[in-house]
Amino acid sequence: MATYHSTRSRIEALSAKQAIRRGIAPDGGLYVSDELGERRIDLAGLASKGYLELAREVLGLLLPDYSADAIAACVDEAYGDTFASPEVTPLVKLAGESTDAQALPSYVLELWHGPTSAFKDVALQMLPRLMARTNAADEGAADKIMIVTATSGDTGKAALAGFADAPGCGITVFYPEGKVSRVQELQMSTQEGANVSVCAVRGNFDDAQSAVKGIFADRELAARLAASGVQLSSANSINVGRLVPQVVYYFAAYAQLLREGAVEAGDAVEFCVPTGNFGDILAGYYAKRLGLPVAKLIVASDKNNVLFDFLTTGAYDRERPFYTTTSPSMDILISSNLERMLYYLADGDCELVARLMDELAGGRYTVPADLLARIQEVFGCGWADEDEVAAAIKDCWERHGYLIDPHTACGYHALQQVAAAPDARARVVLSTASPYKFPRAVASSLGLFCPPDDFACMQVLEKATGTCAPTQLSELREKPVLHDAVVDIDGMGAFVEAASAKL
């Protein structure tokens, strides 16, 4: 069942397990399968299915070399009791006056009820379980895996929570120093576990992510690590094992809409997705290929609106100013998973993808006009600057009595900017983080007085809104800091090697 290959060539065919173990292809491409959409999810029975059942179905389709028993065990471990909601990803209707010009019902899909209060838990509770069910025989000889991840804020903690003390695995997380929120930093620097390493980097997320890609491509480092039985892998959203679990909640949202009577089976639904690395929204495209009636997928960006420019002009230009915003997990100029979207919408043209990615290394590329037209049929786009993010948080609270974080606010704003597709029957904004992960930005958007300490901000927010901070965030205040290393970009490789030596 070797169905996976690189977006940049078909030279090597891998099973899903091999692709998950490797993370990224040796030529720098991402693993894709040409079987995507050959088998589909049956819509008729969707309404009666809960999250775990849907997860078993979707994962079974996309990861064909895992046995049904293995998938079922992964799903139980990942979602059985780790999420603070029986729906896992509950859908909430925005009450009160519609914010939508066509007065379509609008919903929020809350993806942040997992252990770290961000949507990345959905994938990162699953990835270690999938990885644990691969073995050295699937891929090379190494018996231990070192996960290396660069994070713009949320991936790091979610990956640490997923991989801490996972058998046969270590994890190293790099985050850009001073460019994540205080709560995000403490979530990582207080992480426990014998196999975890956390390090701040002097640079921004793109610098760190590029350096991680360089570490993966470093053959000499790989040889030294292999000699001590260690192989590197990735927990970034370039790993198929992270992408696939995210496809599930698009179906789960639709099932909830069916149960509520908001749509009938077959009605199209629009999804608006706060986007950075293009992983979350790409999962929506996978869901569409698996048969979900998706009207349009709206890419919502913050002030780093490189995707908005690309989707409107066809030119992707990473040579632009980088802004540090209140939505750090979307502060990204090189959106890695876009490569998979290009692959599929260019009908599997590996040569074209390889050429475009080569050009990107030099700064920019432009896609052919017919490809752009095809992309625009599937994806809409909007973006919010920081004032608009703050205004969106306030508007959503005042209009609907519903509190959103700055990332979700980009989606909320984009939904108002972009007219609904004519065939859409409902619109869903994906909510990617608890507002309590970013208490300062949220409280100040509401015009509340913000004390210097983020935890005091949480209390201000609780009092003013009558909502409650997740305990896993409020209790961070009491936890000891266990990781305080800081390195330059070119010191990251040595840090990984030192961390691997401890496995």
Ligand SMILES: *Cc1c(COP(=O)(O)O)cnc(C)c1O
């Ligand atoms: C990671 C993240 C995003 C962006 O998701 P991508 O899959 O990278 O597009 C948006 N919001 C939050 C809160 C995140 O953590």
